[in-house]
Amino acid sequence: MIEILQGPLQYEFMRLALVTAIVVGVTCSVLSSFIVLKGWSLLGDAISHSVLPGIAVALTFGFPFFWGALFTAVASSALIGLVESKSRVRNDTAIGIVFTGAFALGLVIISKTRPAVDIFHVLFGNVLGVTFQDLLVTAISGSVILVAIGLGLKEIVAYTFDPTFSRVIGLPIRLIHYSLMVLLSLAIVAALQTAGIILVISLLVTPGATAQLFAKTIERTILVSLVVGIASVTVGLYLSYYLAVSSGGAIALVATVVFFAAFLCKGLKKRVGR
Amino acid sequence: MPAIEIENVGVRYGAFVAVSDVTVLVPAGKMIALLGPNGSGKTTILKVLSGLIKPSEGSVRVLEGKISEARGKIAYVPQREEVYWDYPLTVWDLVAMGRVRAVGPFRWVDRKDPIVRMAVEVVGMAELSDRRISDLSGGQQQRAFLARAIAQGGEIYLLDEPIAGLDAAAEAKLFIVLDFLRTSGKTIVMSTHDISTTLELFDYVLLLRNKPIAFGSPKSVLTSTNLAKAYGTERVAMHLEDVKGVAGWA
Ligand SMILES: Nc1ncnc2c1ncn2[C@@H]1O[C@H](COP(=O)(O)OP(=O)(O)OP(=O)(O)O)[C@@H](O)[C@H]1O
Numbered sequence: 001m002i003e004i005l006q007g008p009l010q011y012e013f014m015r016l017a018l019v020t021a022i023v024v025g026v027t028c029s030v031l032s033s034f035i036v037l038k039g040w041s042l043l044g045d046a047i048s049h050s051v052l053p054g055i056a057v058a059l060t061f062g063f064p065f066f067w068g069a070l071f072t073a074v075a076s077s078a079l080i081g082l083v084e085s086k087s088r089v090r091n092d093t094a095i096g097i098v099f100t101g102a103f104a105l106g107l108v109i110i111s112k113t114r115p116a117v118d119i120f121h122v123l124f125g126n127v128l129g130v131t132f133q134d135l136l137v138t139a140i141s142g143s144v145i146l147v148a149i150g151l152g153l154k155e156i157v158a159y160t161f162d163p164t165f166s167r168v169i170g171l172p173i174r175l176i177h178y179s180l181m182v183l184l185s186l187a188i189v190a191a192l193q194t195a196g197i198i199l200v201i202s203l204l205v206t207p208g209a210t211a212q213l214f215a216k217t218i219e220r221t222i223l224v225s226l227v228v229g230i231a232s233v234t235v236g237l238y239l240s241y242y243l244a245v246s247s248g249g250a251i252a253l254v255a256t257v258v259f260f261a262a263f264l265c266k267g268l269k270k271r272v273g274r
Numbered sequence: 275m276p277a278i279e280i281e282n283v284g285v286r287y288g289a290f291v292a293v294s295d296v297t298v299l300v301p302a303g304k305m306i307a308l309l310g311p312n313g314s315g316k317t318t319i320l321k322v323l324s325g326l327i328k329p330s331e332g333s334v335r336v337l338e339g340k341i342s343e344a345r346g347k348i349a350y351v352p353q354r355e356e357v358y359w360d361y362p363l364t365v366w367d368l369v370a371m372g373r374v375r376a377v378g379p380f381r382w383v384d385r386k387d388p389i390v391r392m393a394v395e396v397v398g399m400a401e402l403s404d405r406r407i408s409d410l411s412g413g414q415q416q417r418a419f420l421a422r423a424i425a426q427g428g429e430i431y432l433l434d435e436p437i438a439g440l441d442a443a444a445e446a447k448l449f450i451v452l453d454f455l456r457t458s459g460k461t462i463v464m465s466t467h468d469i470s471t472t473l474e475l476f477d478y479v480l481l482l483r484n485k486p487i488a489f490g491s492p493k494s495v496l497t498s499t500n501l502a503k504a505y506g507t508e509r510v511a512m513h514l515e516d517v518k519g520v521a522g523w524a
């Protein structure tokens with residue numbers, strides 16, 4: 001057993017990958033609780049797809065993809081908010097319009113400039129390729145997210161549960177709303193190398209959704225979500241090593257399996273309880 | 275002391291006039307019902323009082339000042355359907371939310387906060403304080419909301435259809451709490467569709483149909499002429515006869 005766990009860690013790239021994946025798992029899981037409770041799953045998916053043009057431009061002009069991705073992530077979430085509030089278009093429709101548009105733009109740019117990067121890795125992640133520098137950026141982004149949530153937890157809970165009440169008592173709800181958007185964008189960008197544009201949403205939705213099946217309080221939701229998130233990235237990464245399959249795919253798959261296992265457990269428990 | 279002063283207030287959504295010409299003076303320590311058919315402007319008035327929307331015309335003063343200055347003192351209890359009850363919170367957590375503003379940023383609401391405990395006790399939910407809010411009945415949810423408003427230290431309580439969907443027993447429990455608040459000098463404004471004996475519990479009734487039809491004591495407002503004007507049908511007015519009989523006004 002110890003052999004199995006230690007084996008891959010003799011390689012530098014695996015150690016880096018594991019640490020990065022765990023940092024990403026922790027960050028996404030904590031945020032995940034709120035994404036799920038606020039009903040922002042689709043929004044998160046949209047933002048992650050929308051980073052493609054940012055990455056494409058960054059790759060073409062050779063500046064760090066982090067900034068390109070972060071810029072397009074924030075811009076697209078702002079654009080979705082704008083379309084939604086300034087027209088009669090519903091939220092899910094605004095999301096559908098903006099993210100397909102942004103994704104298409106990214107595709108068009110990439111097909112023209114043909115950067116020397118595997119598009120497969122951009123779309124589905126390649127945590128085995130992270131450098132120490134990448135890990136550093138991920139860790140800093142993760143710390144920013146965790147500190148922000150820690151400091152504003154009670155306000156975030158109040159806002160995500162009852163925005164009207166929060167506004168009446170005078171909480172800065174715009175600030176809270178847009179901060180959450182920025183944190184979501186940051187988490188997505190930080191997780192890109194681990195899970196890729198298409199699969200990152202798995203880490204932002206599944207742990208929180210699993211936790212919601214069981215937890216009674218928000219603190220416990222975050223805790224269960226953390227366990228699920230960390231377990232998913234770790235098990236997923238080992239699977240990807242031993243089976244030689246896509247790391248992003250393996251991680252997302254494990255998370256999904258954990259969710260359904262929890263779902264079944266809950267169903268059984270209810271039966272027995274009756 | 276006037277708790278609420280509404281003068282010539284009108285609200286337009288685009289070109290649509292939701293309410294107009296509302297002038298109402300309410301002293302502190304009174305309980306007011308907003309009554310009227312669907313779309314008559316009840317929620318709109320509550321939203322104006324809570325500062326959620328600005329009136330297009332007229333002026334509103336709350337506790338002898340601007341609404342923005344009374345922020346922490348105005349407690350808005352939304353319709354029950356407006357929040358996601360599956361949110362993982364216990365009754366205690368929900369009530370503690372009322373203290374978020376008072377406690378201030380970067381600090382927690384204490385697990386033994388005496389004000390939260392008092393609020394939970396006032397609404398008679400001490401035993402349920404550890405229960406998850408998704409497992410409450412409708413009446414308990416409504417009282418938990420009220421406890422949050424009490425923990426907030428509200429002087430003005432704005433409740434949007436709090437008794438909708440409650441049975442008689444739950445309704446009675448809610449009114450006990452409201453009556454306690456009134457006795458301690460709080461002002462309560464609530465919208466309702468319930469043209470029945472509950473109305474006799476109020477000090478004032480504002481009957482609306484996008485503008486005031488009548489304002490005053492329940493007895494003076496609830497005449498068949500007024501109700502026919504508000505609802506535009508004889509049937510509501512006929513129902514009134516039963517109400518009067520039960521309330522002992524006939
Ligand atoms: N955001 C809005 N935009 C446009 N019109 C609105 C808006 N909100 C309310 N209205 C209109 O204003 C009028 C008053 O609405 P309001 O919600 O105050 O009625 P209400 O008395 O609370 O009705 P109900 O008994 O159905 O709750 C209605 O005709 C409604 O259609």
Ligand SMILES: [Mg+2]
Nearest residue numbers: 316317318434
């Ligand atoms: Mg209404």
